Amino acid sequence: MSGYLLEMKGIAKHFGGVAALDGIDLAIRPGECIGLCGENGAGKSTLMKVLSAVYPHGSWDGEILLDGQPLRARSVRETEEAGIIIIHQELMLVPELSVAENIFLGNEITLPGGRLDYPAMNRRAEEILRELKLPDVNVVLPVKNYGGGHQQLIEIGKALNKKARLLILDEPSASLTAAEIEVLLAIVRDLKAKGVACVYISHKLEEVAAVCDTITVIRDGKHIATTPMHDMNVERIIAQMVGREMNQMYPSLPHEVGDVIMEARHISCYDVDQPQRKRVDDVSFKLRRGEILGIAGLVGAGRTELVSALFGAYPGEHEGEVWLEGRKVDTSTPLKAIGEGFAMVPEDRKHHGIVRDLSVGQNITLSVLERFSRLTRVDDGAESVAINEQIKRLALKTASPALPITALSGGNQQKAVLAKMLLTGPKVLILDEPTRGVDVGAKFEIYKLMLELAAQGISIIMVSSELAEVLGVSDRVLVMGEGQLRGEFENKGLTQEMVLAAAIGQTGRQGS
Structure with missing residues (x-):
């Protein structure tokens, strides 16, 4: 036995001929926290979607071993049953349901005859929220009543309720206050002590350094290095991520x-x-x-x-x-x-910055579409020139302007919103x-x-x-x-x- 809980070997994933992942290896032991680091578009979230079967077995190349045995999951349900739980960058809560209902979504406690055991779910939800230092949250109220930071911790509570063996946290602190981040890091340390393995993805490298045992860096879909954290510092992580020393x-x-x-x-x-x-x-x-x-x-x-x-x-x-x-x-x-x-790039990119159903290029020209209108049609040639100029100007990573905006990493979506507003002059x-x-x-x-x-x-x-x-x-x-x-x-x-x-x-x- 290797002593590893999970091994990913030679993982490759393509989108329309473009390699998003090119032979990535990752191995993690019980109770270990790995910091997965890389620039936007490096492939971090894609790799975790492969691991959690958001991209099912058969849609990628390579091998995943859990406890030394092949894992060929075809759905998130299968990976969750195996103890692999992912907390996505975008929250997966149902706003109208109560806090307790969200925590138990898909894992409800039932009474004989199939009725939901609400008292039992409410009690367990309150226990979980006490662990998360959220005793003031009323678990019977709709989750929409609480702010982004509370919702992020409730999402983590949902994962804790699923008895995770491997917990994947993708930008978990993006909407948290400094005090909430301390609670989050304490939770991760507690999980490690209980033997739960964690993969921690964050652009806040101070958090990564504070809680991770091992750092794996990927760049442009390729594995760059895996190094014990005690041999690293924030500056070295940055240098590996961007491929150069950043002196300032x-x-x-x-x-x-x-x-x-x-x-x-x-x-x-x-x-x-x-x-x-x-x-x-x-x-x-x-x-x-x-x-x-x-x-x-x-x-x-x-x-x-x-x-x-x-x-x-x-x-x-x-x-x-x-x-x-x-x-x-x-x-x-x-x-x-x-x-x-005036032009504005809003705080909430997902809801106020992008139009999810449109392509990268269509999002970029949305604010100045009349500039390219010719009577009843759009001058595609002129629009394409403007789009490509903005993509080059902002070093926006996209295989094609025709890709859906949602196919881009969060950082590149942000650049697309910025490009849109700059076009207004x-x-x-x-x-x-x-x-x-x-x-x-x-x-x-x-x-x-x-x-x-x-x-x-x-x-x-x-x-x-x-x-x-x-x-x-x-x-x-x-x-x-x-x-x-x-x-x-x-x-x-x-x-x-x-x-x-x-x-x-x-x-x-x-x-x-």
Whole structure:
């Protein structure tokens, strides 16, 4: 016996003649956590879909052994019965069902005669949520009543209920707060101690380093290296992922900041469900030409609501004025905002950024389709030229512009949304969490593009939960807390501690 719980040997997977995986090997022991690292499009999620039979046996080449025996699963149900559980990047919860019903979905406890044993399911669901440090969640309420972070932990609870022998976590912390991430890492350590094997996929390499025993790096569908974590550090992981040393996380490109181009005056946003409550409370600020203005703050500070209101995309009641180049402009709808020279890449790419039924190319030209319309038809040639220029400009990895947008990795979907908005030729570009779910190499490319756009005179507003990112690329930083503007700082000698102090309402240094 090899001592391995699972072995994947020579795994190859093709899509339309393009090799997504090219002979990947992976082996994992009971109680071991492997960090699976690679850039967007490297093949991490594809490999895990092979393992969990989202891509069934027969649709790929190679061999999978579980306990030394061939595993030829043709459905996710079969792999789950074998103890292989995957938590996908996109949540698989049913919003209208209760928390307990979601946790037991497909594994319900029944009474004689087939009726569901709700008291037993509710009790077990409460036990699981206590393990996940979520004792305040009412398990009989619909899961839609809870935010993204809670839903992510409920998804993990669903996996724990299935008695996993091998747990695959694909970007599990993307929507979690720092406190929730600590709970998640503690859960993984506890599972390891109980002999459960884990595969941990995350672009947050500090998490990978904190919880993983072994690092496997893949690049362009090929196996690059498998190394014990005690012989690695974050810098070495990055170097293996991108194929080169990255001496700095943030590019340096000088750009000139000019006069004030935009002014937001007295912006207030009211809660959709509780209209008497303000999510943004009388916020005013100015934006200069060619400036990158970072907006920082804790979860719930009102950052997304503020920028959504500027772009006419806030779903609730809001008020205030937006001035551009010395005149008051109407940005009450996204279409009007685009017409005035605004563009926005939203935080929730899946629901607000892409149209899932369209191709990569169709998504890219969606905002400027009239540019290619010729009476009753679309000029396919001109549209194709524009699409290919944007794909090249953003180094977007796609086998063809005709591929469905959903076939791309999360980071490349993000680039497609950015390409779509850049085609509108904006004066003001709003980026809400522009690098969420994006690997370090692609992050560097996005930062570089932001600096290039600023050098061309485009003004950028960037909302980010990563303080290092805000400080790494911004010229000036606004800090929000509980819907109010708590501080405004020139980014000269500014530290994360100073930003956090302002965010929680302590005295901060006020900038110009």
